[in-house]
Amino acid sequence: MTAPSLTPLSLAALGLLREKPRHPYEMYQTLVFRGEDRIVKVRPGTLYHSVARLAEQGFVEEDGVERDGNRPERTVYRITLAGVEALGAALEEMLGESGTTFPPFPLALAEAHSLPAGRVVEKLGNRIQGLHERLAEYELLRNAALEREVPRAFWIVVEYQQHLLEAEADWLSGLVEEIRTGSLDINPCTQAHSAGTGTPVA
Incomplete structure (x- = not known):
């Protein structure tokens, strides 16, 4: 199976949603806490864009709306079956890849x-x-x-x-x-x- 084309940020987003449904800002906070912002370029704005793109691809879908105090409502997303399959295919290809990169x-x-x-x-x-x-x-x-x-x-x-x-x-x-x-x-x-x-x- 050929792995789908996913950006590094999209891959990270799918991985987080594979764990549990989240809103994009929580996803951003989790990436920073885990130090993954040092291996994938991420800002809140770009993460929101990536999640929106994943939704267009059918890899994630809305799971509800969350409100925290007086803060604006935040849309929570969950991964779809297609997203699980796309994530798995991409990870399998990347983990086994030993090709040359050009840093x-x-x-x-x-x-x-x-x-x-x-x-x-x-x-x-x-x-x-x-x-x-x-x-x-x-x-x-x-x-x-x-x-x-x-x-x-x-x-x-x-x-x-x-x-x-x-x-x-x-x-x-x-x-x-x-x-x-x-x-x-x-x-x-x-x-x-x-x-x-x-x-x-x-």
Whole structure:
């Protein structure tokens, strides 16, 4: 079965509605609490639009209206059978997919030899610092989930992201040390190019 074309946000919305009926703002709050706003771009407005689109596709339907105090009424949605099937097909395809993606950082790393070594060390140092800041944020999310006794199945992506960030930070720290000590020549072509053209090395 070919998985339906779902945007990442639509997929996340269907996953939340697979758990229980919700109104879009509750869905937004849940994504933020679970840290999924770090892996899928989400704002309340775009989430409302995605839910409306899912309704047009027949994947969700209205389940009633909810009122909280003096706040405006909010439409609650539930997933349909077609939505359950679409979600399952998309997840099965994505979980088993090992195809190549094209994020910008690996390309920049592949071409880092075009920059002076000092600049590479500086920029990678900035990235490593950012990775550690993100790790601290995920640790806060993990602790909050544990304190509230949220089932681990709902936040395993936090652990996954932590492991990825830790591995990247460790590897990049080693790379920076290699460049600093000279055990890795990050500019192997610079000397040859400079010698051949008379152009000074930056």
